[in-house]
Amino acid sequence: MLIAADKFKGSLTAVQVAERVTAGLRRVRPGVEIEALPVADGGDGTVAAAVAAGFERREVVVTGPVGTPVTAAYALRGDTAVVEMAEASGLQLLPPDALAPLTATTYGSGELLRAALDAGARTVVFGVGGSATTDGGAGMLTALGARLLDAAGAPVGPGGGALASLASADLTGLDARFTDIDLILASDVDNPLTGPKGAPAVYGPQKGATPRDVGTLDAALAHYASVLAATLGPRALELAGRPGAGAAGGIGYGALVGLGARFRPGIDVLLEVLGFAPALERASLVITGEGSLDAQTLHGKAPAGVAAAARAAGKRVVAVCGRLAIDEAALRGAGIERAYPLSALEPDPARSMAEAGPLLERVAERVGREWL
Numbered sequence: 001m002l003i004a005a006d007k008f009k010g011s012l013t014a015v016q017v018a019e020r021v022t023a024g025l026r027r028v029r030p031g032v033e034i035e036a037l038p039v040a041d042g043g044d045g046t047v048a049a050a051v052a053a054g055f056e057r058r059e060v061v062v063t064g065p066v067g068t069p070v071t072a073a074y075a076l077r078g079d080t081a082v083v084e085m086a087e088a089s090g091l092q093l094l095p096p097d098a099l100a101p102l103t104a105t106t107y108g109s110g111e112l113l114r115a116a117l118d119a120g121a122r123t124v125v126f127g128v129g130g131s132a133t134t135d136g137g138a139g140m141l142t143a144l145g146a147r148l149l150d151a152a153g154a155p156v157g158p159g160g161g162a163l164a165s166l167a168s169a170d171l172t173g174l175d176a177r178f179t180d181i182d183l184i185l186a187s188d189v190d191n192p193l194t195g196p197k198g199a200p201a202v203y204g205p206q207k208g209a210t211p212r213d214v215g216t217l218d219a220a221l222a223h224y225a226s227v228l229a230a231t232l233g234p235r236a237l238e239l240a241g242r243p244g245a246g247a248a249g250g251i252g253y254g255a256l257v258g259l260g261a262r263f264r265p266g267i268d269v270l271l272e273v274l275g276f277a278p279a280l281e282r283a284s285l286v287i288t289g290e291g292s293l294d295a296q297t298l299h300g301k302a303p304a305g306v307a308a309a310a311r312a313a314g315k316r317v318v319a320v321c322g323r324l325a326i327d328e329a330a331l332r333g334a335g336i337e338r339a340y341p342l343s344a345l346e347p348d349p350a351r352s353m354a355e356a357g358p359l360l361e362r363v364a365e366r367v368g369r370e371w372l
């Protein structure tokens with residue numbers, strides 16, 4: 001039996017989820033063989049999942065989302081690196097009362113990518129999601145050698161808001177190593193850069209953007225793409241509409257337009273990197289899950305990716321979660337036979353978050369009794 005669940009954001013890491021489920025299962029089925037493969041979809045927790053799968057954890061101090069230095073980790077195995085933008089530019093790095101929707105920068109993500117290349121990485125899985133930023137990857141490109149200038153020839157300030165004053169872009173100084181390596185944009189979402197399904201409209205509010213900020217950011221990012229198109233040609237505009245361009249505040253776009261990245265759904269990439277297929281072969285039942293099983297889950301989040309792969313291999317799949325916000329038919333459509341939410345044991349969300357570990361063990365006992 002294989003545990004392949006994502007984190008319960010805000011209460012348990014993916015590694016902790018695997019530990020608690022294991023403990024609960026062991027209590028009711030002591031002899032059962034259990035394999036744990038914590039998973040991630042490119043967003044926060046991606047490096048931790050890679051490290052749990054045997055990658056080496058490397059740390060580097062980079063510029064955080066509001067300029068304060070942060071210690072960020074990436075993961076390395078051979079010449080493959082897993083770089084998680086949220087480690088450098090993630091929402092969890094800012095206190096909830098100090099979000100910076102207009103000024104948060106991805107500069108540190110550029111520094112983190114550079115550190116991975118300096119360490120010898122030739123294949124870089126660039127996990128994006130869980131960001132504090134909406135700067136279209138402008139900070140990242142600047143850290144890697146691009147020059148983004150205003151009408152007076154001065155560098156534009158940090159963050160998506162300042163892109164409104166962008167007048168010219170020179171990408172000729174970009175780190176040339178990106179032309180030689182394989183950069184995979186492992187994205188947790190497939191949104192375009194701008195518009196009603198774009199990064200500011202869909203993910204800006206969770207980063208503190210007011211409706212007015214969303215409008216400002218959307219216009220600034222559209223302007224950014226048109227200035228890049230003046231330099232790089234119409235492809236720069238076309239890329240803005242591509243799936244994943246709007247991931248992590250548009251860092252997807254920056255990686256596509258400036259660094260030659262290729263988009264892939266993050267969970268698919270991570271399942272490969274983490275060695276899911278061989279683990280799946282050894283299992284008959286798969287337990288997946290995440291904090292909130294909801295409509296977003298079906299849009300390529302980790303449990304949907306796990307379930308699709310498991311079902312294709314003829315394995316049964318059940319899920320554990322903090323809260324369950326989709327109906328049974330939708331679950332089954334995603335290949336999950338049954339979901340077990342903590343909320344069934346503890347309806348109060350605050351208590352369910354605080355007591356997540358012991359609750360999950362009890363839920364796992366039930367899964368063990370019913371499925372093993």
Ligand SMILES: Nc1ncnc2c1ncn2[C@@H]1O[C@H](COP(=O)(O)OP(=O)(O)O)[C@@H](O)[C@H]1O
Binds near residue numbers: 293321
């Ligand atoms: N222990 C818990 N009990 C109830 N709900 C939880 C618990 N842990 C996380 N959640 C819910 O899951 C949400 C996070 O969703 P999750 O699927 O983990 O991340 P994301 O959707 O960002 O990938 C939290 O905001 C909360 O609503």
Ligand SMILES: O=C(O)[C@@H](CO)OP(=O)(O)O
Binds near residue numbers: 248
């Ligand atoms: O960083 C973001 O803008 C979003 C989408 O990539 O992340 P999450 O799915 O974690 O909210």
